Amino acid sequence: MEVKELLVVFEKMYLQENEIKEKITIRVQVLFTLILAVITVSSYMLRMLDLERYISVSASIIASLVVFYAGLAVSTKYAIRAFWGNTFKQMPPAVEVRGYCSALIIYNEEVEKAKSAHGAEAEVIDVRAEIDTYLCNVYEECATHNSEINQERSRKVHESFKWLLRSFVPLGIAGILFVGFDMDVSSPRKNFQVIDKYVGDQIGGVRNSIDLIASQVVELRKSYMSESKKTGNKPGGQSENVTVPLKTGAPVKPSGPPVRIVLEDDRSQSIEVSDEQRKK
Incomplete structure (x- = not known):
């Protein structure tokens, strides 16, 4: 040939290997x-596994995982390894190929000058054929290495x-046990207690x-009872010794009993209220 x-054959092979490289990259991404999908599924089973329901089933699920x-x-x-660390060979930049072509042209000019000046035996090369040979060799090298x-x-x-695919077998077993024995701790078919630590x-x-x-109310009640005993008053706030006014002349209109105010802590106080205040 x-x-x-x-050159045409090697160029097609070079382009084909580049397409294969991209297809393999897509397969690796898939x-x-x-x-990542199976890791998510298995992580959910591990996180929501009910370890208190069936201990043997839980152990089987963990072993399968x-x-x-x-x-x-x-x-x-x-x-x-299929995605990272692989080296491929590519064609040199177009600028370098153009520079190589220019270098060959300059070389031919220098050969002509040397032959005319010194009678050198160097021959002028065919630039087009030399470029085709160079490209053919480069395509062959790159296509072979990339292949x-x-x-x-x-x-x-x-x-x-x-x-x-082999790892799907134990994952499938764990999934069947997880679903078949209802080992999901958050299953709505289970009665579980929700504990809120903050509310507790x-x-x-x-x-x-x-x-x-x-306790403060009890102490206040005890102190009030002790004070009532010391003053000789009954718990109701009335005194046992009622002073009977002496009848000297016109009778004195008796005053009503004092108003009793009871606080929220059950401690009573007796407050004298005059007739004028009572009328008001």
Whole structure:
């Protein structure tokens, strides 16, 4: 085959390997999405697992999830290697190729000058053929290297999918046990107690305040009773020794009993109210 025909073939192979590289990258991204999805499902089962209902079933679910995470770790390792750390060869920039072409033209001019001046035996090269040969060699090198890298990446993606599918088996077992035995602690079919620590603390504080007020009321009542005994007054606030006014001349109009004011703490006080105040 001529160089021009090889150039066309190698160029197509080079472009094809670039397309394969992008397709493999998309497959790896899909793989990462699946891994994150199953991690979310398994994390929910672990977080909401009812450890008090069936201990044996809970242990089986945890053991299945441990096996699942082991297989998932291997799958993730291959996925990361397929996505990261791979080197590809690309064509040199167009500026460098143009510079190489200009260098060849200058080389031919210098050869012509050397032949005319010194009779040098150097021959003028065909710039177009030289560029075609150069491009053919570069396309061949890049396509070959990229093909090897893509094959290795494809193998890693295959291994990652294989281990991911294997890890689905223990995850499926854990899911069946989780749903079949209703191991979700937040299931609406279960009667569970909701404990609000903040509300409980507030209720406890109110209860302590009520107890403190009750104890103060008892102490005040005791102190009032002791004061009543010392002054000789009955608890009702009336004195046992009633002074009978002496009849000296015109009778004196008796005054009504004093008004009793009872406070909220059950401590009584006797306040004298005059007739003028009572009329008001």
